[in-house]
Structure formats: C-alpha cells, structure tokens
Amino acid sequence: MSERYEYVPHRLLGHRVRDIASGAEGELMAVINENVSDSVAHERWMELAYVRDESGREFTTTIHNIETISRMT
Template identity: 75%
Template sequence: MSERYGYVPHRLLRRRVRDIASGIEGELMAVVNENVSDSAVREHWVELAYIRAASGREFTTAVGNVEPAATPPV
C-alpha cells in the first residue's frame, strides 16, 4: 500500500468557509487526499477538507461541500 494521504492545494485555504452539508462555518485548515481503503488490493482515495470551527474543534467534510462563507453585513 502506498502513502495514506497527501496534501492538496486549495484556493480557500486559511479562509472562512461554510460546510454546506452541516451549515457550520470555520477556517479551512487543510485539504487532504486520503487513502481510506481497508486492503492493499484495492485502494480508495477521497479528498477531505479539514475545517476548524469557532469552538476550536476541527471536522472533516467532502471538498465538494466547501464554499466561501458569506461576508457579514457592515
């Protein structure tokens, strides 16, 4: 089995984003291409976004669920 993960560049890194699946906003900390397979015979890779919420806890979501957070009104 090859490497388990690899970092992927993303235009929203270190910016405020929203996870459309949960509605939670936070800072996009990393995007990782991760091998989630359970055997060496068939690899299964997914791109996960790591978002740090206001609480300080990080959670993951599919990269396709990440969008820029709405700018608060001035």
C-alpha cells in the first residue's frame, strides 16, 4: 500500500471558505490527498479539505465542495 496521505498546495489555503454540501464556513487549513479505502487491494484516493470553523473545530469535505466566501470591504 502507498503512503496514506500527501499534502496538496491550493490557492485557497488560509482563506475563508464554505462547504457547499453542509453550508458550514471556516478557514481552509489544508488539502490532503488521502487514501480513504478500506482495502489493501483497491486503493481509493481523495483530496480532502480540512476547514476550521469559528469554534476551532475542524471538519473535512471533498475539495470539490469548497467555495470561497467574498469578503465585504
């Protein structure tokens, strides 16, 4: 089996984002390419976004569910 994870650079790291699926918002802390399979024979890799909300709790979602939040100035 290959490595279990790998950090991926992303243009939104450190920015406020929204998870489209849940509507939850927070700061994008990391994007990690993770092996999410439960089988040694059939690996399944997915880019997961790690987002930290206002309370400090982090949640994950697929990177494809992330959208940037426009800042009001």
